[in-house]
Amino acid sequence: MGTRASQRGLSYQVKSREVAGGQYRPFACAACHVCETNKEIRLNQPNNNPELIQQKFRAEGWDFDAWNTRGVTCPDCLRKRREGRHGDSGKKGGNILTLHTTQRPPVASVAVAASQGGARLPDKTELTVPERARVRDILIGTFDEKAGQYSEGWSDARVAKEAGDLPIKLIADLRDVAFGPLRSIVELEPLKVEMVDLDKRLREHQRQGAALAEDFGRVRQRLDETAQRLGVKP
Numbered sequence: 001m002g003t004r005a006s007q008r009g010l011s012y013q014v015k016s017r018e019v020a021g022g023q024y025r026p027f028a029c030a031a032c033h034v035c036e037t038n039k040e041i042r043l044n045q046p047n048n049n050p051e052l053i054q055q056k057f058r059a060e061g062w063d064f065d066a067w068n069t070r071g072v073t074c075p076d077c078l079r080k081r082r083e084g085r086h087g088d089s090g091k092k093g094g095n096i097l098t099l100h101t102t103q104r105p106p107v108a109s110v111a112v113a114a115s116q117g118g119a120r121l122p123d124k125t126e127l128t129v130p131e132r133a134r135v136r137d138i139l140i141g142t143f144d145e146k147a148g149q150y151s152e153g154w155s156d157a158r159v160a161k162e163a164g165d166l167p168i169k170l171i172a173d174l175r176d177v178a179f180g181p182l183r184s185i186v187e188l189e190p191l192k193v194e195m196v197d198l199d200k201r202l203r204e205h206q207r208q209g210a211a212l213a214e215d216f217g218r219v220r221q222r223l224d225e226t227a228q229r230l231g232v233k234p
């Protein structure tokens with residue numbers, strides 16, 4: 001964790017503030033990465049303990065990652081995110097469309113349903129603290145916040161799988177809140193879906209073609225051998 005902290009820095013600061021009676025006390029100060037609301041939590045000890053500060057912020061309803069400013073979200077913004085998902089979430093910017101899990105094309109939903117296989121308990125509605133940390137660690141390495149895109153080969157579904165077979169929806173929620181929405185150019189999306197389908201069909205044709213070529217070669221050989229045995233031209 002030391003390397004991560006020094007590479008990325010901490011998502012909060014510890015400051016000394018004068019309190020009643022003229023004494024100075026340490027406070028942990030952080031800002032919501034969405035609305036920039038500042039929050040200060042008084043500390044009993046002046047020592048800087050990220051895990052402890054994380055606990056304190058979370059206890060006050062914040063989503064809080066001590067090592068990632070994008071992981072700091074105030075309770076108001078968390079609530080808005082949750083409500084937005086069920087209500088009008090059609091945020092648009094030019095021809096950029098925000099795709100929420102509920103708005104994915106049918107092909108993706110089928111894949112999601114299939115990959116879940118009905119094996120997991122459907123009732124898990126929250127990630128535990130260690131699960132959140134695992135998911136964040138993976139997202140830091142695979143999700144480009146500015147582009148709103150995963151690295152090649154990555155998706156909410158793959159993060160869900162690699163983080164310990166977690167529900168994809170919870171990954172999408174955490175990614176939305178802490179790292180931002182998954183963006184896609186609206187014109188590209190149906191074409192990408194079509195490409196995936198065509199690629200599948202092309203592979204199937206290639207496989208069938210190879211099988212036909214093999215049959216053809218085998219019958220051709222029998223024809224030649226039989227003709228030779230009978231002393232005639234094939």
Ligand SMILES: [Zn+2]
Nearest residue numbers: 032035074077
């Ligand atoms: Zn906020």
